[in-house]
Amino acid sequence: MNQFNLEFEAAPYRLSGVVYGALLNDQAVLDTLGEKAVQPPYKAVPSAPVLAIKPRNTLVADGSEVTVPVGAEALEIGASLGIVIGRTACRVPASSALACVAGYTIVADLGVPLESHYRPGVRFKARDGFCPIGPRVVPASDIRDPDALNVRVLVDGAVVHHSTTGRRIRDVARLIQDVTEFMTLQPGDVLMLGVEAGAPLARASKSVSMEIEGLGRLNFSLVAEASA
Amino acid sequence: MKTARVAYGGGLHAAHPHAVGVQLADGRVLAEDAVVWLPPFDVGTIIALGLNYADHVKELSKELTVTAKDEPLVFLKGPGALIGHRGFTRRPAGAKFMHYECELAVVIGKTAKKVKRDEAMAHVAGYTVCNDYAIRDYLENWYRPNLRVKNRDSCTVLGPWFVDAADVPDPHALSLRTYVNGHVTQQGCTADLINDIPALIEYLSEFMTLRAGDVILTGTPDGVVNVNEGDEVITEIDGIGRLINTIVGDASFGR
Numbered sequence: 001m002n003q004f005n006l007e008f009e010a011a012p013y014r015l016s017g018v019v020y021g022a023l024l025n026d027q028a029v030l031d032t033l034g035e036k037a038v039q040p041p042y043k044a045v046p047s048a049p050v051l052a053i054k055p056r057n058t059l060v061a062d063g064s065e066v067t068v069p070v071g072a073e074a075l076e077i078g079a080s081l082g083i084v085i086g087r088t089a090c091r092v093p094a095s096s097a098l099a100c101v102a103g104y105t106i107v108a109d110l111g112v113p114l115e116s117h118y119r120p121g122v123r124f125k126a127r128d129g130f131c132p133i134g135p136r137v138v139p140a141s142d143i144r145d146p147d148a149l150n151v152r153v154l155v156d157g158a159v160v161h162h163s164t165t166g167r168r169i170r171d172v173a174r175l176i177q178d179v180t181e182f183m184t185l186q187p188g189d190v191l192m193l194g195v196e197a198g199a200p201l202a203r204a205s206k207s208v209s210m211e212i213e214g215l216g217r218l219n220f221s222l223v224a225e226a227s228a
Numbered sequence: 229m230k231t232a233r234v235a236y237g238g239g240l241h242a243a244h245p246h247a248v249g250v251q252l253a254d255g256r257v258l259a260e261d262a263v264v265w266l267p268p269f270d271v272g273t274i275i276a277l278g279l280n281y282a283d284h285v286k287e288l289s290k291e292l293t294v295t296a297k298d299e300p301l302v303f304l305k306g307p308g309a310l311i312g313h314r315g316f317t318r319r320p321a322g323a324k325f326m327h328y329e330c331e332l333a334v335v336i337g338k339t340a341k342k343v344k345r346d347e348a349m350a351h352v353a354g355y356t357v358c359n360d361y362a363i364r365d366y367l368e369n370w371y372r373p374n375l376r377v378k379n380r381d382s383c384t385v386l387g388p389w390f391v392d393a394a395d396v397p398d399p400h401a402l403s404l405r406t407y408v409n410g411h412v413t414q415q416g417c418t419a420d421l422i423n424d425i426p427a428l429i430e431y432l433s434e435f436m437t438l439r440a441g442d443v444i445l446t447g448t449p450d451g452v453v454n455v456n457e458g459d460e461v462i463t464e465i466d467g468i469g470r471l472i473n474t475i476v477g478d479a480s481f482g483r
Contacts, residue, residue, distance in 0.1 A: 042369045051375040053304040055273040057436045122302040127435045
């Protein structure tokens with residue numbers, strides 16, 4: 001497993017290792033649930049940002065191997081914009097939210113496919129290595145519009161998903177506003193904008209790449225877990 | 229041994245219990261309220277358990293939409309929620325139901341990866357008390373319990389002491405209780421954990437490597453009631469510690 005230690009050339013110069021992610025931040029994901037979204041167990045569509053935490057055991061660098069556990073046919077490959085916080089963000093209005101951003105990176109939000117959105121599903125989403133990040137943090141000043149970047153996922157070199165960072169329920173600024181209303185983000189924390197609907201699946205022995213316009217390419221490979 | 233981390237005189241210090249308060253590693257003896265108490269160890273990943281006492285499951289059963297317990301209900305928390313002993317926790321104006329949760333916090337000392345039950349306790353460094361607040365007004369049924377309920381700034385209180393595992397002969401026989409303004413509102417015993425400590429370490433370490441400083445908040449028993457601005461909430465576990473917290477309103481935060 002490659003050492004995760006992503007330093008970069010702008011304050012705060014390194015990531016804190018704290019990674020939060022927005023889930024269900026694409027209306028199309030809720031649309032595919034249809035009526036189910038207002039029936040038990042959910043009962044109503046989400047009103048506040050739906051968030052998850054990627055703990056430190058999940059964080060790996062560009063070029064890592066990620067283990068597909070025994071019993072999982074494939075992993076869900078979520079490609080998200082990673083918003084790197086540059087200054088302490090507490091109760092930040094959307095109008096000034098982008099001033100709190102140091103830069104952007106690529107975050108692979110990996111999971112064992114799970115149909116239910118009711119419970120946090122930590123066993124499915126927070127396994128060792130399930131959050132590759134990188135290859136670098138690009139200063140915010142180099143990204144003109146973080147809400148309009150092309151995103152591509154490639155498996156063994158072939159494009160399997162093409163999306164953008166746009167069309168989110170909450171764009172970058174609004175997400176920072178709604179999250180920092182109740183939890184302070186610190187310099188070096190990463191907030192995932194969230195993946196677009198239709199995240200592809202990939203099996204063990206595949207090589208995966210993610211590209212976000214202006215941010216480079218994040219590579220990792222999937223390996224099968226050795227049977228016990 | 230019991231160890232705290234406190235701020236005093238412009239520095240951070242290790243501190244130990246003393247007859248009249250605390251003693252810093254450098255020898256100074258101070259009153260308990262003369263120092264600022266921080267979470268008593270360098271906290272890594274915060275792993276919390278929901279519904280891990282049978283009586284608490286029953287208490288909440290009216291609003292649960294699933295009843296069959298198939299595996300531990302685990303959720304994660306971020307470092308921004310943490311505060312120490314004698315700290316202040318914000319109660320947002322307009323919230324109808326904010327409650328404490330007295331929990332035994334298990335601190336990992338040695339890396340644990342695919343550890344079996346029989347070996348699990350060797351990976352525990354020690355224990356402390358956690359008061360893990362929830363504001364139920366914000367519950368939504370997506371990835372529940374959602375972070376807006378359980379991961380708010382100042383809503384996870386840890387301390388006062390980190391107690392070495394060697395000093396806790398049986399962590400599954402500890403009585404715990406909560407006082408609100410001096411009245412006992414919650415009582416339980418760690419003997420009633422649905423998933424005990426070895427079971428939790430075996431379950432978690434199967435899919436996530438636990439490292440020194442990671443902490444498992446083992447859940448809370450029956451007896452959670454609403455608390456209000458100005459309330460003093462004390463969560464106590466026999467042999468581990470007595471953790472004091474005060475509820476404050478939005479005005480303190482300029483809201």
